[in-house]
Amino acid sequence: MEISMSELLKKEPTLIRELFDEISPYYDFMNELMTFGTIRWTRKFSVHVSGITQLEEGTILDLACGTGDFTFEILKATKHTSEVKVIAVDFSERMLFRARRKAKRILTREDLERVEWVRASAFDLPFPSESMSATFIGYGIRNMNPPQAALREIHRVTKTGGILIVLESSIPKRYLERFVNRFYFSKVVPKIASLFGLKNAYQYLAESMDKFYCPEKMEAIIKMSGWQNIKWWQLLRGSVAVHRAVKTRHPNI
Ligand SMILES: C[S@@+](CC[C@H](N)C(=O)[O-])C[C@H]1O[C@@H](n2cnc3c(N)ncnc32)[C@H](O)[C@@H]1O
Numbered sequence: 001m002e003i004s005m006s007e008l009l010k011k012e013p014t015l016i017r018e019l020f021d022e023i024s025p026y027y028d029f030m031n032e033l034m035t036f037g038t039i040r041w042t043r044k045f046s047v048h049v050s051g052i053t054q055l056e057e058g059t060i061l062d063l064a065c066g067t068g069d070f071t072f073e074i075l076k077a078t079k080h081t082s083e084v085k086v087i088a089v090d091f092s093e094r095m096l097f098r099a100r101r102k103a104k105r106i107l108t109r110e111d112l113e114r115v116e117w118v119r120a121s122a123f124d125l126p127f128p129s130e131s132m133s134a135t136f137i138g139y140g141i142r143n144m145n146p147p148q149a150a151l152r153e154i155h156r157v158t159k160t161g162g163i164l165i166v167l168e169s170s171i172p173k174r175y176l177e178r179f180v181n182r183f184y185f186s187k188v189v190p191k192i193a194s195l196f197g198l199k200n201a202y203q204y205l206a207e208s209m210d211k212f213y214c215p216e217k218m219e220a221i222i223k224m225s226g227w228q229n230i231k232w233w234q235l236l237r238g239s240v241a242v243h244r245a246v247k248t249r250h251p252n253i
Pocket of ligand 1: 013016017020063064065066067068069070089090091092095120121122123137138139140143144
């Protein structure tokens with residue numbers, strides 16, 4: 001993808017979609033490689049703090065589902081009931097293609113029947129208001145500009161009392177950890193990605209991480225978008241954050 005970094009950082013949806021279409025064949029492999037497998041643990045942690053294992057019925061939205069790994073964790077955590085459905089949404093057809101293919105390979109027939117894959121934009125979700133019991137968004141919000149627009153749209157489709165989980169890269173607090181993180185993602189990862197002709201795409205991912213918010217700022221943005229009772233955790237020496245929020249009767253909008 002030969003587009004300047006400043007253009008990509010404006011996060012215009014068509015360019016972001018093309019970027020994910022382009023990296024889709026390498027996405028899972030690069031995730032495992034660049035995070036040494038820890039990305040799986042961050043998704044498991046997010047599902048754990050969400051409390052969805054208590055859910056007896058309802059619909060869960062996995063927004064920006066990519067190749068489906070977060071969706072598969074959500075399905076695993078709700079195995080106890082056939083009354084919990086999962087809708088996995090992404091705007092990249094090629095990421096969704098891989099998610100569907102992987103689902104057929106690894107899911108049981110019961111789980112396949114509980115999941116639906118939908119191509120749609122986070123800014124304009126094709127679901128009625130108050131229809132979701134919970135919404136997850138894993139490593140997706142960073143690519144949405146402005147994030148408040150997506151968070152408000154999620155707020156609309158989530159039921160009162162429903163929860164939001166935002167899993168995203170974050171800025172470590174300590175200088176040394178920040179320095180190591182920045183060096184690794186902006187110098188080492190793009191070098192590896194260049195082996196597959198994806199240097200620009202992974203440079204963008206590194207820059208967008210670097211320019212993303214600290215957890216306090218992310219909390220403020222989530223609050224500004226109508227959510228309440230916000231809690232957050234930083235993982236992996238501050239390089240990842242999980243925010244949990246609730247849609248209450250009296251939004252902050
Ligand atoms: C880094 S991937 C994350 C995939 C997955 N959630 C995971 O945990 O690996 C980000 C995904 O967000 C999707 N995405 C970005 N902006 C979007 C938008 N505005 N609407 C829908 N999907 C979007 C991309 O297509 C991509 O698949």
